[in-house]
Amino acid sequence: MFDVPTVVVEQRAVPLVYTATGTVVSDERVQISSRTTAYVRTLEVREGQRVRQGQLLAHLDSQDLDARIRAATAARDQALATQADAERDAKDSATLFARGLVAEAHQRKTQLALAAATEAAIAAEAELSRTQSERQYTQIVSPVAGVVVARHRHAGDLITPGTPLLTVESDTALLFQTEVPEQRVAGIAEGDAVAVKVDAVQQSFSGEVVRRVSSGNPVTRGFEVKIALPASSGLLPGMFGRAAFTVGQRQALVVPLSALADRGGLKGVFVAGPDQKLRFRWLRTGHIVADGVLAEAGLDAGERIVERVPADMRDGDVLAAATHHG
């Protein structure tokens, strides 16, 4: 005699789901490289490290630059000296010319020399400030807030302009990227709600289709679809997941997982008859849905089953009369 709760199984609509696999990707992904050719002196961050915007990421070697600054300073000083000399010449020449001591041609030449020296001084000044400005490129800072996902070079490596040094991804705006076959893509529109299950965190997220790339791969016949994921969900870019697109629905019987029992190597449920007798019924179980498992064969709608099967329940046992219907 068992006094256990029972539940009546009913037919109800369950979604018909198309599952596509894909990867969690970041919407912002920055590859940082150097503008100058230099040796990396220090690299302040490691993979996986979270960085702020403007945080110093790396120091490049600046000796070469310092020398060039000193040379530029010297050149500027030289130009200034030349300019001062030309100024004095021009002043003297003007005095002498006013006295009529020199020819007008001489006077004109000194004026010209002064103008040239002034321009040269401005150029030298500009060269100096340009060289000095190069100094900031040896201090590499992060342009975005995010996570360092890759370090392509190590301290001491020579980097040249264009070669990536670090990759930083933003983790605040994550997307789920998947490829959907040609046949399915017509049924997917931007704005559709999609459940995304990520294996690594064993959790399902509700996302939204944000982008559907309208150009397919000619061989695999797939189209890229991107799904926005809720922020700050503990996800990391690169995680494997499955997006469940609801493509329809069908009627099915759903049996709670706790009602399933194994008897003699068969998986099934205990059905309570009108005579309160419990009979074991072997089930063909199907997909697992939110609140149970689909019973594809072996059970009819409207039958009463034991909700939670005690381990010692056997075929032919009797249900206590006063049982509440679940």
Added chain:
Amino acid sequence: MHPVRLNSAGRLAQSFIESKLTPLFVVAGFLLAIFSSLVTPREENPQIIVPAVQVTWLLPGATPEEVDRLVVVPMEAALREIDGVKHSSAAAAHGIGRVMVEFHVGQDEDRVLERVKQRVAVHRDRLPRATLDPRIEQIRVDDAPIVTLTLASQRYDDYALRRLAERIAERLNNIKEVSVTQIHGGRLRELRVNLDPARLQAHGLTLNEGIAAITGNNVDALAGHSTRNGSERLVYLDGRLSSAEGLRRLPLAERGGRLIHLEDLAEVVDGPAPERDHVTRLAFGSGNPLFAAEDSQGEMAAVTISVAKKPGTNAVEVSRDVLTMVEKIRAQIVPADVHVVTTRDDGRNANRVVNHLIFDLAIAITVVTLLLVPALGGRQAMIVALVIPLVIGLTLAVDLLAGVTINRMSMFGLILALGMLVDDAIVVMENIHRHYEQGTTDRRWTAVLATHEIGTPTTLATITIVLVFLSLSLLTGMNGAFFFPISFNVAVAIAASLLVAYVVVPWACHHWLPAPAGHRIDQPPGLLERRYSMAVTALVEHPRRANALFAGILLLLLASSMMMAWQFIRPSGVEGPLSFGGVGLSIMPRENRNTFTIWLDLAEGTPIETTDRVAREVGELVSAQPMVDHYLSYVGIPGVVDFAGQISGGASRQGPNVAELRVNLIDKSERRTQSGAVIDELRGAVRPIQSRYPDLDVRFIEAPAGPPSAAVILAHIHGPDPEVLRGISAEVKALFRTTYGAVDVFDIEATQRMQVDVVVDKDKAMLSGVSTADIEQTLRALMDGLVIAQTHVEGEKNPVPVRIRVPRHSEIAPELLDRILVRNARGQAIPVSELADVVTRPSEAAVQRRDNERISIVGGNVTPNTAPIYAILAMNQKLAAAPVAGQPLRTGNLSLVEQAPNSLDGYQLLWDGELRVTFDSFREMSLIFGVVVLMIYLLLVAAYRSFLLPVLGMIAIPLGIIGVFPGHWLVDINFSMASLIGVVALAGVVVRNSLLIIDFIHDYQRQGHPLREAVKLAGAVRLRPILLTSSALILATLVLYRDPLFAGLATSMIFGTLTSTGLTLLALPPLYERVARHFPEWVREPPDASGRT
């Protein structure tokens, strides 16, 4: 000393009457009886060899119609060319074709197999190139297991039980006489790769790559030899997978320098498969004390071990050895909460049946002896009783030499012979005794002369009986093989009894019979004889009374035949219950058995879980029956077949929509209810279940008393268009259901169901560089699982298969094929959905043929209160009256000669089943009966040198038939095959009485009595021995009633002998007197006899 030339009987008696060999012969006979009964193998029923060979061809990807056209039709025709083929049947389904050739009973099995192989090989190149090598199987009767043991437990599952069963079966194989042990049910160990198609997709791997990786890594090989330091060593490549762990770590592919292992994609499980295609269980019934016990309530997981014996070994000993061995093993290795149930023990059955029969035989011997004591006197009776074991001993010795086993049939033959084998001894002894009573000086010579005197008619009568029974062995088919031991044993026993009567009886009489008591036996001393004399005198003297008697006899004959015929000609039609006084007709009577089988068939396409549910519901009804000890249920696989199951196709019952319940009742010695009654009750009880599952066909299969047939009633419907055939068979099935007394209606028909076609777009596939074969392999592995390799696991006797499949919870619906990737030659993965379209449509049904014609079969059984023939005739009338399913339907095969199917003229329904066997047997039996009558006539013509006189002698035969039908009515049984055999045997037996009377009339005439006087005297003098032999026959035959199979035979013999003896004694003398008046030449001095002393 010898004034007369002795006949053979006299000469035999003379040689042995004082010989010292005679007592030695007697002692040797007794020893032979004991020796043979111990040594000869015993079995329950004689083994019938029905050679049949089945050939299966695989043509992957072909539709049923293609398989039918390309493989089945040409091959069936080719195989039918072999001589000795009785029937052929064939089936074509998706990718598979099967032809079964059934040969006539008695053909050599191995020769037949050889010829089939030859034919198949010759026609190999005519089949499509893609056809795989055929599988040729012989269907052997020897293989029907004699012992089955079932392990059942509530605690252990079938996987554990199977492993236990394997250990037990291994030991049982060590018994010398055991040929095959087999384990039924239970799941096998396998290494399971539970694939997750999504992960596969995520890693960009395809299934065919994975499979190739696994098979490529599972290699063991002898690589070569290497010789060093003067010795040669083998170089062995060890790459075989040997454990689940190894399989898990198996690298499948390399992606960016990283290895992808199998465990990244799939779960590897070592154990039984969770998706199962069969289930076996055992439950105790309410007749078993364990029914409600705590640890054995309800249906338990069960596994059955079946044991078959080698041909020629003794079933009794084999089963005893097996069970002793099991008892030992059980004590050692079987856990306490595993029930070990003996679910079949044919050895014990055989022993019990044979012991019962030996007991019956002893009863019959005692009864006959007791009958003889008052009739003949103590010593005389002892002499006759001495003959019985002697004859039986000789017969058993002949059996042993001829290879006839001790079985139910041969023992029955002995019992049947018992009533007749004492006849010769009684006649000889009685005559010697009579002569002694008349007083003699030379006892020795008197005995020889008395034997000589009786010799001719006795030899003649004995030869007729031997001829009758020998001709019975001309019966062909299964009935022939089944009844052969009877006719053989009776013929041998009667022949032996004649020998003993001439050799031993005179010797015994000479030595043991007392001196004459002084009265003459000639003069009717008793009241009986006087009354009889008066009656005969009245009939002979008053021709009008005699005429009235003759007319009465004719009327009786007519009335008696009407009891059988009325059902067919009555105005209310053949359907419905028997009229009052009617005698039913059936080929084999029902028998009270300890076991029967219930077959459940649901519509094709029913999932196994639903079938299981129906089986459980039926099982619950079964276990509620108080007479049920236990039952086994097999869902999805056939149970352990027996002979009856083999004939009705039980071994091929496989698939998710079939189930079988083997019900074992409490032993019949401990129950009152007949198994038939249990079945009838269950039939009624399952009706509500049938109304809930309209597609459910329930059949109760009980082995009939005699040889089994495929089904009691079968309607073979032939015709060209499968669609129309289906329509017709549906209507015929409906007609069966409404026919009076028809039950267990079923059809063997491939029903149409929905199928999902994956149609590969060849263009797209070509553009993507993928072949159809790649797609096929992938789909198969994903949807049904695929055994991709075999591994040798340490400590495991058998290789463990590696099966790859998708577990149910992530099963792929065919509509969602895009989750399946196939990789092309360029290494790109392409979803199958992009290469193929999915179409749902009604499937092409399998094609069935029989004798080269398309067929659809409907079958059924009848309740015991009617007979198959009535139901068939009733249905036949209705079917012939109007077109069925819009088609005129010709019906047939209700004739003595079998009709071959022919669909050229449209749709045709041929009746088959037990009825066909009945017709075939009745045809042969009537032929045999005719031959027997003719032979008796010829024999008598030769002996009496007259054409008319033998006719008078044979009047006794129709007089016997008068008793047969009323006898069946009185005993309340159907007229069966055994009854017919009884009639034929009767013909041989009753002629003897007439012959003895006629012979004595002649003797009296020779002594000078006028005809009328001789007629009266002869009847009176023969009355006593005739009554004696007839009563001996009746009493000995009475024990046959203990077996329902022989009730018909016993009824025919007993009632036939009664009427025949009675009416012959009354009617023969006046009739003879009337006819013989015109033929004085009938009485002649026999040239070799001296007449009476």
